[in-house]
Amino acid sequence: MSDSHAKPPNDRRDFLLKLGAGAGVAALTAQTAASLRSLVPNVSYDSPTTVKLGPPTEFPDGIKFLPDERLFVFRQGQTFHAVSAVCTHLGCTVRAEALANAQTIQDDGAELRLTHRFLCPCHGSEYRGDGANVSGPAPKPLAWYRLSVSPDDGQLVVDLADEVDTDFRLTVG
Ligand code: FES
Incomplete structure (x- = not known):
């Protein structure tokens, strides 16, 4: 008796590859946003006029x-x-x-x-x-x-x- 609902192995591997790539892109985006934010100070160093x-x-x-x-x-x-x-x-x-x-x-x-x-x-x-x-x-x-x-x-x-x-x-x- 075979499991007719089981995904073929290639579909599972593609899904896992896409999931991994998506997670990588998300992590890179978050890291880039954090790096750019760190360049903007929270306080103003402008001298008073x-x-x-x-x-x-x-x-x-x-x-x-x-x-x-x-x-x-x-x-x-x-x-x-x-x-x-x-x-x-x-x-x-x-x-x-x-x-x-x-x-x-x-x-x-x-x-x-x-x-x-x-x-x-x-x-x-x-x-x-x-x-x-x-x-x-x-x-x-x-x-x-x-x-x-x-x-x-x-x-x-x-x-x-x-x-x-x-x-x-x-x-x-
Ligand atoms: S800075 Fe050039 S003349 Fe004063």
Whole structure:
């Protein structure tokens, strides 16, 4: 007596081969997905765009360079403004050079006393004291950033993602 429901041996072998191949593909897909997921961090390492700079009283009248933020903070009495030290050509840090004679200009309708100019050591771009590019390969002026006072502790705060016009001034207290 024979078993008419038994599968021929070749069908069973094909089934097992397909099952094995399917399991291999599934395992490979899961491993690839896990590897790709591991490349994406669970936390953001982006630096915050707002930075506390210290109490306004720590800023002298005139100019103060902040190397970590690559920023010049200007103070005239109780008013402040901040100009980027990042050259608009290829990103070198510009240096400030004091003018022999300060001059006052009208900048976007606001009076501005220029005491410095900015020079880029990399390819010789020159900027006026308000950040306007005047010579060299720099394609545009230095950026101005918004300053504010922290409501928590009264420190000066810069937002390096918030560019402002050159008539911006922060008046403190
Ligand atoms: S990076 Fe400043 S002039 Fe080139």
